[in-house]
Amino acid sequence: MSSSGAAHLSEGPIDIGLIREAARKELLKLLDRCGGTKALVWDLPLTERFSLIVEFSLLKEHGVQRMFSLTGGKLNDSDVRHIIFVTRPEVDAMNLIAQNIQKEVREKKFHIFFVPSKSFQCKQRLEELGVANSLESIEEFRLDIVPLDYDVLSMELPNSLSDRLIHEDYSSVYLVARALNGLQRQFGTIQEIHGAGHYARAVCDYLKKISYENGDNENNAQPQINRLVILDRTLDFISPLVTQLTYEGLIDEAYGIHNATGQFPSERFFSNKKPEEETKSDKKVMLTSKDELFQDLRDKNFNAVGPVLKSKTKQIKEKYDERHDVNSVREMKDYVKNLPKMQEDKASLANHTSIAELIKEFTDTESFLDTINLEQELLNGIGTDKISQYIEDCLFRKEPITKVLRLLCLQCLTNNGLKPKVFEYYKKEIIHTYGFEHIITIRNLEKAGLLQPPWKLWNYNTIRKSLRLVVEEINEKDPKDIAYVHSGYAPLSARLMQIFSHPGWRSIEEVFRLLPGSVMSPVVTDEDSKKKWKGSLGSSRDTIVTLVFFIGGVTYAEISALRFLSDFETGGPKEEYVIATTSIINGNSMIKSFVESCNTKSA
Structure with missing residues (x-):
């Protein structure tokens, strides 16, 4: 407990x-x-x-x-x-x-x-x-790993991706295996291990070695995790580059979430106080399922947040109005007993109303809308082979280099690489606008596979069509597909997990040949523990618990997509996902890790 x-x-x-x-x-x-x-x-x-x-x-x-x-x-x-x-x-x-x-x-x-x-x-x-x-x-x-919420674990290694791809520091691969070994000691031996991407097999090999050295082959704990799927971030660079459009994802895009805490301008949370009572420090808000309202809002597309807040406001008002109908001492006692919970709900509603207003201002800006428009065009294969007018405008306005590079990398990946003439133009303008040190930044992004095709067989359009990554008709308020998290784009990583569950990765072997890295052969770690798991729950298995471990980071939008799959009825055993990662990332933080690491090394 x-x-x-x-x-x-x-x-x-x-x-x-x-x-x-x-x-x-x-x-x-x-x-x-x-x-x-x-x-x-x-x-x-x-x-x-x-x-x-x-x-x-x-x-x-x-x-x-x-x-x-x-x-x-x-x-x-x-x-x-x-x-x-x-x-x-x-x-x-x-x-x-x-x-x-x-x-x-x-x-x-x-x-x-x-x-x-x-x-x-x-x-x-x-x-x-x-x-x-x-x-x-x-x-x-x-x-090695800390719980951020009931289904999310993070190692909090924000530079693990750039360390591995740029500086050839593979210590995070070993640390992932050590973290997994700790989870197995706590929750029993995982019966099946699957993986995709360059370093999935390396993690599996390290895990086997660590388990052997620690004598964990004698682990008699009842298995609670049925399957482990290791996904290397290099398998899917596109999803982090696309703007997240869930409530939690947009908070991270606009303000950042660190260790399950968001920081916001305090003046937006103290409207009932006198100016001299307000504090200049940021308002910190814990963003976990401990907050029931946040639990309801976090995975929704932002366009569905307003109606939920409106409904919650009405519910709280009705609860407070019940005091007018109190006719006895007992009813008064019951009302007073429920008062702390009502006050807690009211405070949470006030917080999330303020946060939603801040996010609305962020998403209503011309810059945000133009960015989303360009992303949608690129994801649909429109204008990927020519110089983007909007990226040119961003360069002219000297917008943050992370924003420019994020869009540029997305254009590169959706076009299977940039034409030499287009790439040289962008490179010249970036160096002219932001400084010569970013020659190394660009080289880093090329080496990582972000400013050149990540794999010789990479073909975005074939992958997009085969996996149905772009979904035209999306009901953002009552979604039927994981593509709602980006208002029409399904995270490639989450789509792979959906197919893994049913009908299985063998059905898309041709697609995997186009993706960086290989699919490792499934590893059955312990036949005896597998029998123990099956036997411990009777003849039928109602739930399959799958641990998905992202090496190199995961976004909140991808987490929301996996939660959606958990709640989605497939007709078979219920899928429950636990997500573990080296760190929580978004497009800006991922790009920034390459820019910062280059500056550090060149200093």
Whole structure:
């Protein structure tokens, strides 16, 4: 069972709350090894991730008195006995840690907790800086994967795709296998493993090796996950490039969602307060199924959000109006008993009404509408072979380079590569507009397979028609096809999962020859555990639980499409999907990872 505040994590196909509980116990065990008072010094990107598994009140119970962000120079004075640095294994962080240790005048015991794994390079850097002997201990906290919601797990490795494709750093492939091994130890051996894309087989091989080394072949836990499907992001670059049009997807496009939290302009949420009472900091809103209204809205096309909010407003008003019909003490007690829930619902409605208004303003802009129009043309194979007037206009206005490159990559992929003359024109204009350093950016995108065909046999039009990726008639308010998440385009990855479920990937072998990477032969991990699973539920199997693991990131629109497939009646056993990923991405963040990594390397 999940602890208080995380009960929603137990409401999915498997009890994901157990992952959170295991991580909490391991963290507290590490903390308790440092007896006495403690201060935690956080590598900033880790703070929100840790907030998903542990509260500060619980840390206080285990001796944590102060918390600081990891920055250079001297730490603030504190009377604690232990200073614990919680950091990613990055060399730059070691430089900051060394400064903190060297400038500390009081006698302290210093510790480092590496997340998710130790690094030889980091240890070597600490020795070079002369602080290795000042460390009481160096620990490894294997927070390989964190639950974002009842059916979504993320490793929070935002640069895993660019690291692998540009810098040939394949450590994330091993970490994926290690995360999967942890899931198997928690939920039992997965009977069938399938995969598609360049690195699906590598993950499977690593998983087998890790399981053997850990003696997990003797795992007697009852299997709760029936099938694992590993999808490499390089299999489908188009879906992240297309603008997401679900409620959750648009929040991510406009404002970003990080560790299940969105940040919005605070002034839009404090209309009843005086100006002096308003805060300048952003309004943070948790975006999980713990919020019932968000659970209803998240997977809907944005055009279907308004009617839901209107209906919810009417329901809440009717509940509050019931006070006028109270005629007895008992009825009054019942009304008062329900009041906290009504107030919670009202606050949630106010939040999502404000968010929906912000998203409406975003989607009503001329820039947004023109972008959607160009995307729809490109996805339909219209004007893909010539210089786009709209992309030219974006270059002229010097719009964010991520937006320009996102559209350019989409044009390239839908045209099976750009004509040399067209490509050279775009390249010249980008360098002229944004600077010479982006010669490397363009080279990165070419190397990744975004600004050139990702595979020698790639043919978008054949793939589009064979998999019915573009659907002409879409009812956005009452959808019958996963294409509703992009108002007419079905994410290729989700369509593959739909076909995987029925009639099976063998029915599209010719299509797979056009896609990057190969389909790995199914692996049956353990015949005995397979029999145990079948026998444990009687003669019929009502539900099949499939874990879909995206190596290189997944979008909220793809997650919504998979949830839609879970709810869609096929006439066979019910399909339940659990989605795991190296990170949650959108088109901007995916493109930006290549731009940023190029700047980092060229600095």
